[in-house]
Amino acid sequence: MCRWLAYQGKPCFLDEMLHQPNHSLVMQSMEASKAVTAVNADGFGAAWYGEKPTPALYREVLPAWSDANLRSLAQHTKSHRFMAHVRASTGANTSRENCHPFNVKNWLFMHNGQIPEFERVRYQLERQLDEPCYLKRKGTTDSELIFLLLMQHGLDQNPKLALRRVISMIEVEMGNKGINDQPFKAALCISDGHQYWALRYASFGTPPTMFYKSVDSGVVLASEPFELDRHEWKSIPAQSFVEMVGEQVTVTEFHIA
Template identity: 70%
Template sequence: MCRWLAYQGTPCFLDEMLLQPAHSLVMQSMEATKAVTAVNADGFGLAWYGLLPTPAVYHEVMPAWSDGNLKSIAEHTLSHRFMAHVRASTGTNTSRENCHPFNVDNWLFMHNGQIPEFESLRYNMERQLDESFYLKRRGSTDSELIFLLLLQKGLLDSPRDALCSVIDDIEAEMRARNIKEPFKASLCLSDGKQFWGVRYATSGKPPTLFYKETEGGVVLASEPFDEKREGWTTVPEQSFVDIQGKEVTITPFRCDG
């Protein structure tokens, strides 16, 4: 399972979250403690907002701990809102196109989890994309496909409604194929102004998700990054997270399917 982190608040250097903490995201790429897969070595990605409405994005196929460019970028980049992700592939190849966060215009998306038996569902699900969104597809992951379906389903108008609609469609395809394994996800979205997150599973326990209010802002993450792990709050299962400024609102998230 992948690990990810999102921060918004007072501008800070990226390495304050990604490298400096004792259990930083880069350390988690070597030894995650709250994931089925401890090592996340199938590439990584980093995206941050600055003065422009669209984000800067950096993807690499090497493990996060082995890329000197990441260290240099993180130590010298100041941002008020950024997202980072270390990847453990669930079957698709390791390539820059398959690394999170995914970006279209001002939007970013990253995801931990998977659509079970994705290859058997992929054809029908990709056919649901209108041509304009299909042509934006660069990689082969289920995560990127979810993102494009969200954009098509009205993400710009209501992230929550778009998420419900797409998850309903995924679970309908699973039922049609008699797939019993649950769909699971912890995910994060941003339009450059705020964050939305979801912790969800069709059944059973979804991937972990936590948040922490810092002196300068809010962090949303797959697992805590500091050694003592103080001040972190677990996002409940089946929850929708809305983060505007430093205000975190968590509400139950259930789909109709």
Template identity: 55%
Template structure:
């Protein structure tokens, strides 16, 4: 399983979260504490927003802990919203095109988890994509396919419904193939203004996502970045809609219900 973090708030240098905390994302790439796979060495990626129309992106296939370019980039880039990801492959090749986050236009997406027996359902899920989305696919991961499926299901009009519809379609195909292993997903999605954070699984054990909030910012991470600060676990089977530092919670199984205010 991969590890990731996302930040939104007052501008900071990215190394303040990627490197400096006692259990930073770089530390998690070597020694994850809340994942089946402790080492995440199959590439990494950064995505960040500035005043430009589209986000910046950096991918590399080296282990994150040994890349000097990453040290320099995170030390010098200051941003109000960014995502970072260290990868542990569940079968797809190690390549830049398979590293997160994935970007289309102003949308950015990353994922921890997996579609079980992906090779058995990949063809059916891909062939259901419209041609213009199928041709956007650059890599071979289930994660990128999930992102493209969200566009098919109306991401631009209603992200929450698109996320649920994508999860439902994946579950339907797994059921058709008789695949009983769970589909797991902790995802982070942004349009450059807001975040959507989902923690979901077809069993009772979705990948972990934690949140830390102050008056100046909000941070999401697969694991707490330190022991001194207060970190709250995001409830299982839930979707957070993050506007500024306000988070709205919805049950992933009841997306027709109104959002409930969880944090403010």
């Protein structure tokens, strides 16, 4: 399973989150402790907002720990809002197009989890995209498809409602294919350049982990803490919708019906 983090607050160097902590995201790409898959070596990505409404995006197929460009970039880039993701593929090819975060206009999306037996439902779900959204599809992952479905179903108007609509659609198609013994799982994060929304959800069972922590300069949301001392990190409960506005984190229950 993938690992990710999202930060917003006072501008800081990306390196302060990606490399410097003693269990940093780059360290987690080699040895995650809260994931089914300990090694996340199928590419990585980082995205950050600056003076323009659209974000900068850097994605690569190399493991995060071996990319000198990422280290240099992170040491010299400051942002008030950024996200990063290290990937463990659940089946899709390792390519830049399949690395998170995904970007459309001012929106960013990243995801940990999967649609089980995705190839069995992929055709029906892709058919739900109208032509403008379909033409934005560059890769082959279930994550990018979820993002584009959210864009089509009102993400820019009501993210929580869009998530309900899209997850319901996914679970209906899973049911139609008789995929009832495996859950849809998601720990995902979305930004429009002004705030974050996140979701920790599973159809049944335990969803992927998610935590947050207030830091001196702002707030961090992450798949797992980037510090070995974790007592200040708060776990997001299962079936929860998260809103991060400024340094305020609001957690509410999330249900499909």
